[in-house]
Amino acid sequence: MRTIIGYIVESIGYVVGAQGLLSFASQALFGTEWGWMHKVVDLPSTAYLGIATVGLALIVGGVMTRKTSQGQKAA
Secondary structure (H helix, E strand, C coil): CHHHHHHHHHHHHHHHHHHHHHHHHHHHHHCCCCCCHHHHCCCCHHHHHHHHHHHHHHHHHHHHHHHHHHHHHHC
């Protein structure tokens, strides 16, 4: 069960992280809005870096959850 939860959290992290980076890059470099994140929240470009960091934390958390689950099976 922890393996499934790990994959779900990791997948959500990839989406959130990619949207955060995409929104930051589009606002900071091009002055436009790409992706769907700007339709949900209207934030300054630096706040989207925080969202990308949250996505990275979700990815790491998902991987750690899966690794913990695999370690318990071997014991």
